[in-house]
């Protein structure tokens with residue numbers, strides 16, 4: 158079973174892992190309990206190819222506040238490149254809506270929260286996310302397209318831009 162720091166993180170992992178056939182497809186979410194541990198379960202049948210899909214995540218009993226995906230520790234199931242990819246998509250969604258629109262503000266909050274997760278992968282004393290900690294194909298593609306985006310300086314600069322956009326909403 159996968160270990161997520163929050164239900165939000167589990168949901169994003171599911172979003173990042175479509176069916177093997179490429180279809181996204183809605184999965185049914187339920188919270189169950191196993192051996193006293195809360196478990197988030199997503200399951201369903203792919204509408205495109207008929208495969209049964211299921212993800213299960215152990216979730217801490219103590220929820221994280223607000224839109225955060227987790228505490229200080231970086232994610233064990235989503236890498237820095239995937240978080241940056243998601244942050245970019247959320248920022249694009251926000252840019253395509255009216256800034257006063259609640260959906261736009263929510264997308265910006267998501268973009269900022271995902272960027273915060275990228276920053277957590279920078280080791281203490283370092284000033285950038287090392288490529289070695291990025292394990293997924295998607296994450297490595299995002300990194301290789303522009304490694305400079307993974308420096309603390311660039312990440313904080315982008316975070317500031319998103320926060321400015323959020324403040325205008």
Ligand SMILES: [Zn+2]
Pocket residue numbers: 176177178179180203204205206207208
């Ligand atoms: Zn499928």
